[in-house]
Structures are given as C-alpha cells and as structure tokens.
Amino acid sequence: MVRASATGKPVFIPAAVPGETVLVEVEKEMPKFMTARLVKVIEASSRRQQPPCEHYQECGGCSLIHVDYKGQIQMKKQFLEESLKKYAGYTGEVEPMIKNPTVFEYRNSLKMPAAMVDDVLETGLYKRDSNDFVPIHACAIHTRGLEKARKEVMDILRESGMKAWSRNKRGGLRMLVMKEFDGKVQVILVTDPMDIDPEITAKIMNIPEVTSVWQSIKTERDPEVETFGKVMRHLAGDETMSLKLGDFDLTLLPRSFFQLNTQQAKVLYETVRDMTPEGGLIVEAYSGIGGISMFLHDKAKKIIGIEGVADAVTNARENAKANGLENVEFIHGDAAEQLEEIADNEDVDTLVVDPPRSGLQERMIEAVKFAQPKNIIYVSCNPSTLAKDIEALEDYEIEKVQPVDIFSQTSNVEAVVKLKRTDE
Incomplete structure (x- = not known):
C-alpha cells in the first residue's frame, strides 16, 4: 500500500513491495481508498525475490511469495499494528512474530475445484475476484506428501474417464479435498450425485500414503460457500484421521477443521496456553476438535469447549x-x-475464542458482555476483524499481542491477544 500524494487516499497495489518506486494503473477509486494494478517496477525493494512458483501470476493465493521471508514478517506485523491502531486505538507493543520454520511445503490440507481444460480433468483455483479457472500442476506450500498423492489421484481419475461437474451435465467431480497428517493422506471426492466406481476407490487406496477415501455428494441446492454436501459416504480405509500434537493424540472426521499448518498449530496452542491465567473455569468458543482446550487442561479446574459442527464435537469428546x-x-x-447459559450458572474466568475470518458476530459480542469473563484470549486470523471486535468489547483492554506466522507466502496474519476486564 502507498498513499497517493494528490488525493491523500491509500492505494492498494497487489504485487508491490513497501519502499519500491512503481508505475501503476488505477483500477478503482472508492471514497476512502483506491486499488491499482502494478504496471512496472522502476526501483525494486531489496526484499523482492523471484517467486519459486510457476502459477504465481495467475493464482494469487500466495500473495507475498515475491517478498523474501524477512520482508513478509515485517509486512504482516505492520498490518497487524496498523489494524489495531485504526480500529481499536491500540498503540502499545506488539511482540515479535513467532516465525514459521518451514516456509514452503507446510500446508496439510487442500480444497481444489475441478474443471475440464482442453478436455482434460484438472484441479486448480479461481483467480481472485473472478470465475476464471487456473489449473495448478504443483503447489509450493502443500506438503510434499500431499502433492505427491494429489498427482497420483488425478492420474487415476483421468484414466477412469471421470469428468468435472458442470451445470449442463449430471455427475462429475466438483472438488478434490485432501488432508495429510503424520505421512497419512485422506482423500475426499466432492461430486454431483453419482456412484464412484469401486475400482477407482481401490486404485486410490493403493497409493502408499492414502489411508482413507470418502465421497461427499453435493447438489446445486447446497450453498456454494460450503465445501461439502449433506451426504458423506465412507468408501474405504479409516473413517477418521489421526495426528500427534505435542503430548496429545487427536482424531478428526472429514467435516472437522484443523489448522492448516500442523507444526505451527502446536506453537499456536502453546502460545495460547502460556498466555492463559489459571482459574476455576475456562470456556473455549469455536473449539473444533478440542486441541486448544486440551492444551489448557492444567490451567483450570474445568474446561468447556463449545462447537457448532457436530462431527467436531464428536471428535473432541473422543480426544x-x-x-x-x-x-x-x-x-x-x-x-x-x-456461553450465556454457562454464565448463568458459573463465573467464567477466561474465555478463549478462535472465530472464523469474519470475527465475532454481534450476537456473540453481546454474549461476551453478558458473561463478563475476567480474561479473554482472542485467536485471530484477520487483524481487521480482530481489532473491530476488541473495540466493540468496551470493558476490556489489551495486555499482550503475540503474532504467529502460520501461513507463510500469504498475506494471512495469525495473532493471539490477551484481554483483561478493566474493572477487575
């Protein structure tokens, strides 16, 4: 981002690096900001690097891959600081970023839509803010095992004659979803209503890394924003995925969410544990498969996790x-x-929240105000919604801000913030 001297408005320029001199073309002017397209780099930053990815220009998913790692950390920390200042009025200290020791080949999960390209079945992504499909032949941030298995699965599907789903034809592959933990891979074929040939399933199970195959049947009536359809079929192998995280053994079903970077998930959970004071009752909202709650088990007499996805709750209880x-x-x-029901009967010492990118809904903000926990540990993947939510929680002040780099090469910023009630 730069500030245009003529108007004083911020100008957002994807692919530019702070400190560079660039030639841009303004694409959109809004009341408070402008967006522009990078035409030419006149004087490059010392932080600029050649992106090690053939799909960089078309994909756009790794929006910082053209910046070296030190530069990425600086940019992310600055974005977090600016968001906290702008929306929450916070100008205090932000701790140094906890760095990712593996900046490539770290992502343990993929969700890739399918399409026919020159009559060949491909998986890929859509260009940002468009419906233009980009086939991805190799991804620099997927784990090596995940990428190896994906290529072998796609070869099997092509050889079988499977086609991609389209609105004009029934059946077909809509999306390929895969997860990899501890060297084991789960494959989920998201399809239009259809039967999967058992021979296809058998061939996929013969891939050494694959331990589980599922089919998710999605209809046009299912919301496009949701990955899976209402029907889930277990086709072969293990029903659940398992992973070792610190001292804990965890399992999860296909619908259950887990952090996309296993190694840094452990660091994140340890950070939450270290920032959480001891007390009688800790409540975790959006608790998923229970990882954070389990890491906090020795911080309170009782831990209660709340989760809206039924499969995740099943996993959490089993874990x-x-x-x-x-x-x-x-x-x-x-x-x-x-949360309100719990607070009706017990005092909540600490509330841990790990909401989606959209942050806390207004209804949840009101519930937090009703519960009046002494402390809040807010785990965020979006500095803007984090800061806006902190501003809305009027009776709390920031005690500590700890960013953790989980999604290297991307602009996503993860942070753990400790809030304390001001009347305590």
Whole structure:
C-alpha cells in the first residue's frame, strides 16, 4: 500500500513491495481508498525475490511469495499494528512474530475445484475476484506428501474417464479435498450425485500414503460457500484421521477443521496456553476438535469447549477421553447461546475464542458482555476483524499481542491477544 500524494487516499497495489518506486494503473477509486494494478517496477525493494512458483501470476493465493521471508514478517506485523491502531486505538507493543520454520511445503490440507481444460480433468483455483479457472500442476506450500498423492489421484481419475461437474451435465467431480497428517493422506471426492466406481476407490487406496477415501455428494441446492454436501459416504480405509500434537493424540472426521499448518498449530496452542491465567473455569468458543482446550487442561479446574459442527464435537469428546482428560468437556451448539447459559450458572474466568475470518458476530459480542469473563484470549486470523471486535468489547483492554506466522507466502496474519476486564 502507498498513499497517493494528490488525493491523500491509500492505494492498494497487489504485487508491490513497501519502499519500491512503481508505475501503476488505477483500477478503482472508492471514497476512502483506491486499488491499482502494478504496471512496472522502476526501483525494486531489496526484499523482492523471484517467486519459486510457476502459477504465481495467475493464482494469487500466495500473495507475498515475491517478498523474501524477512520482508513478509515485517509486512504482516505492520498490518497487524496498523489494524489495531485504526480500529481499536491500540498503540502499545506488539511482540515479535513467532516465525514459521518451514516456509514452503507446510500446508496439510487442500480444497481444489475441478474443471475440464482442453478436455482434460484438472484441479486448480479461481483467480481472485473472478470465475476464471487456473489449473495448478504443483503447489509450493502443500506438503510434499500431499502433492505427491494429489498427482497420483488425478492420474487415476483421468484414466477412469471421470469428468468435472458442470451445470449442463449430471455427475462429475466438483472438488478434490485432501488432508495429510503424520505421512497419512485422506482423500475426499466432492461430486454431483453419482456412484464412484469401486475400482477407482481401490486404485486410490493403493497409493502408499492414502489411508482413507470418502465421497461427499453435493447438489446445486447446497450453498456454494460450503465445501461439502449433506451426504458423506465412507468408501474405504479409516473413517477418521489421526495426528500427534505435542503430548496429545487427536482424531478428526472429514467435516472437522484443523489448522492448516500442523507444526505451527502446536506453537499456536502453546502460545495460547502460556498466555492463559489459571482459574476455576475456562470456556473455549469455536473449539473444533478440542486441541486448544486440551492444551489448557492444567490451567483450570474445568474446561468447556463449545462447537457448532457436530462431527467436531464428536471428535473432541473422543480426544479428551482418549487422552485421559477428565476436566475437559465439549458441548454442541451456538457459541453465543451456550456461553450465556454457562454464565448463568458459573463465573467464567477466561474465555478463549478462535472465530472464523469474519470475527465475532454481534450476537456473540453481546454474549461476551453478558458473561463478563475476567480474561479473554482472542485467536485471530484477520487483524481487521480482530481489532473491530476488541473495540466493540468496551470493558476490556489489551495486555499482550503475540503474532504467529502460520501461513507463510500469504498475506494471512495469525495473532493471539490477551484481554483483561478493566474493572477487575
């Protein structure tokens, strides 16, 4: 981002690096900002590098891959600081970023739409803010095992004659979803209503890394924003994925979410644990498969996790039982409703929230104000919504801000913020 001298408005320029002299073409002017296209780099930053990815220009997913890692860390920390200042009025200290030791080949999951390109089945991505499909032949941030298995799965699907789904034809592959933990891969074929040939399933199971195959059947009535359809079929192998995280053994079903960087997930959870004070009751909203709650088991007499995805709650309960954690429990339901119900009966010492990128909904903000926890540990992947939510939580002040780099090469910023109630 730069500031145009003529108007004083911020100008957002994808692919530019702070400190560079560039020639741009303004594409859109809004009341408070402008967006522009980079035409030419006149004087390059010392932080600029040649992107090690053939799809960089078309894909756009790794929006910082043209910046060296030190530059990426600087840019992300600056974005976090600016967001906290702009929306929450916070000008205090932000701790140094906890760096990612593996800046490539770290992503343990992929969700790639399918399309026919020159009559060949391909998986890829859509260009940002468009419906233009870009086939991706290799991804620099997927784990090596995930990429190897993806290529072999696609070869099998092509050889079988499978086509991509289209609105004009029934059947076909809509999306390929894969997860990899501890060298084991789960394959989920998201399709239009159709039967998968058992021979295809058998061939996929013969890939050494693959331990599980599922089919998700999605209809045109299913929301496009949701990855899976309502019907999930277990075709072969293990029903759940398992992984070792620190001292804990975790399992998850296909619909259950886990952090996309396994190594840094452990660091993130340890950061939350270190920032959480001891108390009688800790409540975690959006608790997923229970990882954070389990890491906090020795911080309170009782931990309650709240999660809206039923499969994740099932996994969380099984995980707590398997790891012998008797003071950790999980409930299924709306986070705001359940938090208020808990607060009606008990004092909440610390509330841990790890919401989606959209942040806390207004209903949840009201529930937090009702519950009045002494402390809040806010885990965020979006500095803008983080700062806006902190501003809305009027009775709390920031005690510590700790950024953690989880999504290297991308502009995503993860941060853990400790908030304390001001009347304590």
